[in-house]
Amino acid sequence: MTMMIDIAALDDIPRQGARVVKTDVGCVAVFRTADDQVFAIEYRCPHKGGPLSEGIVHGTQVTCPLHAWVFDLATGQAQGADDGQVRTYPARTEGGRVFLDASFLQRRSAA
Known part of the structure; x- marks a missing residue:
């Protein structure tokens, strides 16, 4: 069973x-689109570490505020000529609340 945590x-x-959530795996940027979809991705851009939560959201994409790299919020994949990807995390809304999948937000110890 998936454990979801209520974040906001x-x-x-x-x-x-967007808003930033601090987790065991680092900061996660949680985005809300114009039509109330929510997405959670890695906070930092892989190019130069720009804070993606401060980027411009357009449709289901975000543009990094430092060097204008564009990322798909659903897949984390850089768009256009840029090459890179950010990690995505399962997120959903229910009853006006935003939830993240806790199993993806915890450090895993080596077995």
């Missing part, structure tokens, strides 16, 4: 904006 009210995240 949907209304706490501005439309076409």
Whole structure:
């Protein structure tokens, strides 16, 4: 069974904006699109470490504020000529709340 953690009210995240959640694996940027979809991705851009949560959200993509790399929020894949990817995390909304999959947000010890 998947353990989801409640991180915020949907209304706490501005439309076409983001909030940052601190986790065991580092910071995660949680985005809300204009049509209230939510996505969670790695906080830093792989190019120069730009804070993706401060980027411009357009559709289901975000543009890094430092060097304009564009990432698909669903897949984490860089768009256009840029080559790279950020990690994505399962997120959903329910009853006006935003939830993240806790199993992806914990450090895994070596077996």
